[in-house]
Amino acid sequence: MTAAPVDFAQRVSTDAIRHRRRGEALEDAIYDAVVDELAQIGYAAFTIESVATRAHTGKASIYRRWPTKQDLVVAAFCAKAGEAFDLVGATTAATTTRDALVHVGRRICALVRGGVGEALRAVGAESSRDAELAAALDARVGCPKREALLGLLQRGVARGEVRPEAADELVAEVLPAMLLTRLVVQGLPVSDEHIERIVDNIVMPLLRPA
Amino acid sequence: MTAAPVDFAQRVSTDAIRHRRRGEALEDAIYDAVVDELAQIGYAAFTIESVATRAHTGKASIYRRWPTKQDLVVAAFCAKAGEAFDLVGATTAATTTRDALVHVGRRICALVRGGVGEALRAVGAESSRDAELAAALDARVGCPKREALLGLLQRGVARGEVRPEAADELVAEVLPAMLLTRLVVQGLPVSDEHIERIVDNIVMPLLRPA
DNA sequence: ACGGTAGGAGACGCGAGCGTTTCTTAGCTA
DNA sequence: TAGCTAAGAAACGCTCGCGTCTCCTACCGT
Numbered sequence: 357m358t359a360a361p362v363d364f365a366q367r368v369s370t371d372a373i374r375h376r377r378r379g380e381a382l383e384d385a386i387y388d389a390v391v392d393e394l395a396q397i398g399y400a401a402f403t404i405e406s407v408a409t410r411a412h413t414g415k416a417s418i419y420r421r422w423p424t425k426q427d428l429v430v431a432a433f434c435a436k437a438g439e440a441f442d443l444v445g446a447t448t449a450a451t452t453t454r455d456a457l458v459h460v461g462r463r464i465c466a467l468v469r470g471g472v473g474e475a476l477r478a479v480g481a482e483s484s485r486d487a488e489l490a491a492a493l494d495a496r497v498g499c500p501k502r503e504a505l506l507g508l509l510q511r512g513v514a515r516g517e518v519r520p521e522a523a524d525e526l527v528a529e530v531l532p533a534m535l536l537t538r539l540v541v542q543g544l545p546v547s548d549e550h551i552e553r554i555v556d557n558i559v560m561p562l563l564r565p566a
Numbered sequence: 567m568t569a570a571p572v573d574f575a576q577r578v579s580t581d582a583i584r585h586r587r588r589g590e591a592l593e594d595a596i597y598d599a600v601v602d603e604l605a606q607i608g609y610a611a612f613t614i615e616s617v618a619t620r621a622h623t624g625k626a627s628i629y630r631r632w633p634t635k636q637d638l639v640v641a642a643f644c645a646k647a648g649e650a651f652d653l654v655g656a657t658t659a660a661t662t663t664r665d666a667l668v669h670v671g672r673r674i675c676a677l678v679r680g681g682v683g684e685a686l687r688a689v690g691a692e693s694s695r696d697a698e699l700a701a702a703l704d705a706r707v708g709c710p711k712r713e714a715l716l717g718l719l720q721r722g723v724a725r726g727e728v729r730p731e732a733a734d735e736l737v738a739e740v741l742p743a744m745l746l747t748r749l750v751v752q753g754l755p756v757s758d759e760h761i762e763r764i765v766d767n768i769v770m771p772l773l774r775p776a
Numbered sequence: 777a778c779g780g781t782a783g784g785a786g787a788c789g790c791g792a793g794c795g796t797t798t799c800t801t802a803g804c805t806a
Numbered sequence: 807t808a809g810c811t812a813a814g815a816a817a818c819g820c821t822c823g824c825g826t827c828t829c830c831t832a833c834c835g836t
Binding site for chain 2: 399480483498524526529534536540542543557
């Protein structure tokens with residue numbers, strides 16, 4: 357004797373979204389769910405099951421696309437990172453190096469504090485044990501950040517605001533390093549005033565021509 | 567009919583440690599197992615079961631002492647942190663500020679690269695979602711580090727090697743920040759030469775009297 | 777030397793999430 | 807408009823770790 361036929365009325369979830377998404381629209385919704393999930397509960401407690409529920413889709417639709425948790429998370433990051441990680445943003449050529457640095461500092465903080473950043477923290481933790489994840493992360497987040505900051509310093513050299521020797525990878529790391537340790541390692545908030553203190557008391561003195 | 571009596575020969579695990587530890591000795595062994603476990607598989611995959619196995623003890627002996635995973639991990643950290651996190655170490659009063667900074671840099675790297683550091687990364691990740699963990703971590707690791715570095719700078723002021731205004735919390739953060747972002751956030755190794763470049767090109771220029 | 781306490785080992789039932797499969801049906805394509 | 811593909815939803819059997827409990831016995835105090 358097989359199971360009794362299912363009551364159809366039960367199968368339609370409280371007459372909510374009867375709209376059925378496909379392709380890109382569906383994938384976007386899943387990516388959003390992944391990022392939200394990472395931000396709220398972290399990589400550790402992250403389950404495919406709850407991502408599916410959150411995205412109002414079935415597990416099968418996820419497994420069909422990404423065989424593992426890692427694949428899914430990496431894909432979600434690659435999809436979302438492009439939108440989110442434009443650090444330099446609206447900085448125009450007219451901005452002074454000092455103000456541009458403050459602006460970049462604010463962007464970094466905004467990112468790390470936002471949903472994507474919470475996810476970033478969660479994934480960053482895992483990346484020590486997952487080289488693929490670490491590589492994906494660096495390509496999407498680390499590299500653009502380094503390039504943006506180095507470019508900013510080089511512009512400063514052209515404007516005579518920065519010593520040529522200071523347009524250096526190491527110097528470029530100072531601002532993000534100080535923000536990230538506070539935000540990521542210590543988990544403390546960073547105020548605008550704090551950013552300005554870093555820029556004015558630490559970074560600018562290193563840059564200024566004699 | 568109850569279960570057949572257990573074969574005694576099976577109960578003595580391959581005639582290994584028939585030594586039965588108690589109290590502190592046992593707790594130490596468990597703490598070691600916790601740190602190893604965190605370092606190897608991370609906080610996410612961390613289970614009480616495998617800690618017990620690794621420490622050659624029973625789960626009950628662990629649950630009797632620490633009700634939860636967090637309690638256990640925090641306790642293990644508090645026990646191990648004291649031994650491990652002596653940053654200033656053998657720095658004598660005779661050492662120059664520059665050399666003392668390089669020394670502290672090396673200590674930080676050694677710690678983060680070692681087993682305790684791997685555990686630290688794993689736990690740090692979780693601390694964004696667990697305030698208690700974060701607090702324990704900061705008290706044991708963050709505070710001593712800040713004090714050590716600030717003290718070092720103040721000694722430098724007394725020796726005339728450091729501008730008085732530079733003996734500052736923010737300035738003290740520069741070295742650890744740059745090392746920790748590389749080690750923890752980016753997961754990259756740090757060479758001695760790298761440390762010296764940070765100290766000579768970034769930190770010392772900020773400290774030096776005009 | 778003897779008994780109480782606690783250590784080691786592991787069985788137990790439980791719940792969660794896995795990855796698969798089944799089923800109905802929405803939405804695209806021919 | 808018919809037919810095919812895949813979406814949404816959920817049931818399934820499975821494994822794993824949980825936290826408890828039981829068992830035997832090593833250690834320690836008296």
